[in-house]
Amino acid sequence: MGDHLVRIENVDMRYGGEGGVLAVSGLNIAVEKGEFAAVVGPSGCGKSTLMRLVTGLHIPQTGSVVVAGQQVTKPVSIVGMAFQNPTMLPWRTTLDNILLPLEIVDKHRKRLRAHKAEYVAQAERLLEIVGLKGFGDKFPWQLSGGMQQRANLCRALIHEPELLMLDEPFGALDAFTREELWQVIRDLHAQQDVTIVLVTHDLREAVYLADRVFVMSARPGRVLHEHKIDFPRPRELELMYDPAFTKKVQELRGEIADARQVA
Amino acid sequence: MSMSGTKKSGINWIALAPWIYTIGLFVVWELAVRLFAIRPTILPAPSAIVGALYQYWPAIQRHSIQTLFTTTLGFGLAVVGGLALGLLIGWSRMIYAGLYPLMVGFNAIPKVAVVPILVIWFGIGTIPAVLTAFLIAFFPIVVNVATGLATIEPETEDVLRALGARKMDIMLKVGIPRSMPYFFGSLKVAITLAFVGSVISETIAANSGLGYMMAAAQSQFNVPLVFAGLIMLAIEGIVMYAVMAWVETRMTGWAHRSQLANA
Numbered sequence: 428m429g430d431h432l433v434r435i436e437n438v439d440m441r442y443g444g445e446g447g448v449l450a451v452s453g454l455n456i457a458v459e460k461g462e463f464a465a466v467v468g469p470s471g472c473g474k475s476t477l478m479r480l481v482t483g484l485h486i487p488q489t490g491s492v493v494v495a496g497q498q499v500t501k502p503v504s505i506v507g508m509a510f511q512n513p514t515m516l517p518w519r520t521t522l523d524n525i526l527l528p529l530e531i532v533d534k535h536r537k538r539l540r541a542h543k544a545e546y547v548a549q550a551e552r553l554l555e556i557v558g559l560k561g562f563g564d565k566f567p568w569q570l571s572g573g574m575q576q577r578a579n580l581c582r583a584l585i586h587e588p589e590l591l592m593l594d595e596p597f598g599a600l601d602a603f604t605r606e607e608l609w610q611v612i613r614d615l616h617a618q619q620d621v622t623i624v625l626v627t628h629d630l631r632e633a634v635y636l637a638d639r640v641f642v643m644s645a646r647p648g649r650v651l652h653e654h655k656i657d658f659p660r661p662r663e664l665e666l667m668y669d670p671a672f673t674k675k676v677q678e679l680r681g682e683i684a685d686a687r688q689v690a
Numbered sequence: 691m692s693m694s695g696t697k698k699s700g701i702n703w704i705a706l707a708p709w710i711y712t713i714g715l716f717v718v719w720e721l722a723v724r725l726f727a728i729r730p731t732i733l734p735a736p737s738a739i740v741g742a743l744y745q746y747w748p749a750i751q752r753h754s755i756q757t758l759f760t761t762t763l764g765f766g767l768a769v770v771g772g773l774a775l776g777l778l779i780g781w782s783r784m785i786y787a788g789l790y791p792l793m794v795g796f797n798a799i800p801k802v803a804v805v806p807i808l809v810i811w812f813g814i815g816t817i818p819a820v821l822t823a824f825l826i827a828f829f830p831i832v833v834n835v836a837t838g839l840a841t842i843e844p845e846t847e848d849v850l851r852a853l854g855a856r857k858m859d860i861m862l863k864v865g866i867p868r869s870m871p872y873f874f875g876s877l878k879v880a881i882t883l884a885f886v887g888s889v890i891s892e893t894i895a896a897n898s899g900l901g902y903m904m905a906a907a908q909s910q911f912n913v914p915l916v917f918a919g920l921i922m923l924a925i926e927g928i929v930m931y932a933v934m935a936w937v938e939t940r941m942t943g944w945a946h947r948s949q950l951a952n953a
Binding site for chain 1: 845846848852853863867868870942
């Protein structure tokens with residue numbers, strides 16, 4: 428048991444009070460600091476609930492959620508989030524969209540005005556990493572879906588979060604753009620000192636990117652299996668044609684098929 | 691066909707169309723009156739209306755300015771009040787739930803029925819006209835602003851709340867800018883309704899304004915003057931509508947451009 432950044436123990440989360448829907452039950456997940464974890468499972472398995480538990484948007488009825496050594500009782504600002512929908516604000520330029528979290532997080536909002544140049548430089552650096560150098564003054568509607576999602580990742584990372592929570596961020600993109608963004612997120616993880624939890628339906632995506640894959644059951648969600656993925660890094664896209672890779676994906680697919688059967 | 695025609699002749703038929711159709715309407719009107727020998731007390735010909743405009747111009751001018759004044763004042767109050775109440779209603783679901791039925795009920799009351807009450811309170815003249823314009827123009831602004839606030843994407847709210855955003859932050863950074871296109875869009879509807887309100891009130895209880903002038907002209911069977919009043923109202927309505935449309939594109943151009951980009 429190493430240094431855990433996220434530790435979820437025996438969590439039950441029920442929506443809509445007594446007799447409501449039990450979204451997750453007996454959920455146990457531990458993610459080490461610096462790790463890239465992926466969560467897969469049949470639809471409706473409570474993956475989004477997991478996102479909201481870790482970020483402190485929901486407080487569980489039973490069990491405990493500990494992030495960075497702190498029991499989560501309110502939203503934790505050390506987390507960055509990105510969803511399938513990039514939700515860029517159309518009246519702000521891409522750069523201003525990326526700077527938005529700094530206007531919110533307590534630690535930064537007081538410094539923002541005096542240290543604007545420093546933060547802008549940081550945003551430009553992130554834009555360069557995701558391949559959007561020079562697009563900062565464009566408005567979101569001038570960017571393609573894939574470019575908006577890249578900017579979304581920058582926004583999630585601008586306040587230097589320790590933990591990045593991604594909820595199917597590549598789900599709405601075409602296959603080629605998705606592969607490009609897999610490489611972007613792989614490089615971000617390698618370059619930034621950040622722990623990533625990726626919720627996804629795409630098993631190849633999970634195996635390609637993650638160090639550890641959690642397979643969840645149908646509702647009420649809990650972790651059925653945990654896989655350590657130890658393909659060496661940096662991983663290239665060719666890895667996906669490796670028989671060992673295919674074998675791993677098939678194994679996961681089988682487990683999810685079983686989980687659906689039970690439900 | 692029309693495209694190639696535009697290119698060859700260099701005439702922009704689309705831009706000319708409003709003028710051609712308007713002139714066409716008056717030409718057909720004039721011909722119909724002459725052809726069927728309709729009496730001017732039933733339907734005066736456009737030429738007779740122009741004659742009345744010329745003959746009574748000093749009075750028409752004075753009444754037109756009065757109506758424009760009461761309408762814009764009532765409209766201005768509706769903008770301030772509607773924006774404030776819309777923000778309040780959009781702020782909390784509780785206030786929304788409490789006030790919405792009241793507002794729907796109030797809006798269902800024909801404003802012509804309110805004018806006598808206003809006369810009891812304020813006497814005849816300018817104040818009832820201003821208040822009737824206000825009461826009738828107020829509702830679409832409130833509904834639009836509240837709608838803009840109520841339709842914030844849940845993902846955007848999650849991203850910001852996870853960073854520790856307070857309700858006020860979400861309002862200022864997302865809610866209010868987002869509701870601005872709805873607000874400016876509603877102004878076009880509101881200004882048109884404001885004319886309806888002020889003229890209703892002037893017709894019933896005033897001693898100046900186009901509504902009063904038309905009522906007086908009607909009682910003397912001066913039908914060309916009644917129509918001259920209608921023409922002045924139409925002109926004022928079109929001009930104010932155009933001003934609001936211009937303000938809308940100036941203030942929230944991003945909303946139109948982002949829609950175009952998505953289309």
